[in-house]
Amino acid sequence: MFFFFVGGVEQQVRQVLKSGAARCINCGSRADLVDYDKVLKLFFVPVWRWPGKDPALYCNNCNLIFPQSFSLPPPPPPTTDYDDYAPSKSLSCRFCDRAVDPQFRFCPFCGSSL
Structure with missing residues (x-):
């Protein structure tokens, strides 16, 4: 059995x-x-x-x-306002002149290539 x-x-x-x-x-x-x-x-x-x-x-x-x-520490809160970057850490889009994170390949505001 x-x-x-x-x-x-x-x-x-x-x-x-x-x-x-x-x-x-x-x-x-x-x-x-x-x-x-x-x-x-x-x-x-x-x-x-x-x-x-x-x-x-x-x-x-x-x-x-x-x-x-x-556990690992909690993740930092996401930042959504791209205009608050310091000038030393930011790159400005050549078409719309807004501050953009240097890691981006395209502008999140106008879509142009950086």
């Missing part, structure tokens, strides 16, 4: 405590601080759940749940 056991333990997010709290250690994208449950599944059906010990970080991009002690 043979018995096959198809199952395992999985972690599932229960509640998001803080959005964008850190960066993922795997892919570098934003990770949320979450409460999570551990779930025992038999034949892909949840059988038993119990809460995790401490809040953890969850990456929406790669679905990784990892402890806070492993």
Whole structure:
């Protein structure tokens, strides 16, 4: 007589405590601080759940749940105003005369080649 056991333990997010709290250690994208449950599944059906010990970080991009002690610092907020660059760090477009980041190949305002 043979018995096959198809199952395992999985972690599932229960509640998001803080959005964008850190960066993922795997892919570098934003990770949320979450409460999570551990779930025992038999034949892909949840059988038993119990809460995790401490809040953890969850990456929406790669679905990784990892402890806070492993986290990277949160990413800096994105800057969208291109006119605030210092003159030493900026390049100006020759057609519209607006300040443009030197890493750009095309002007984001008029679309001309830099």
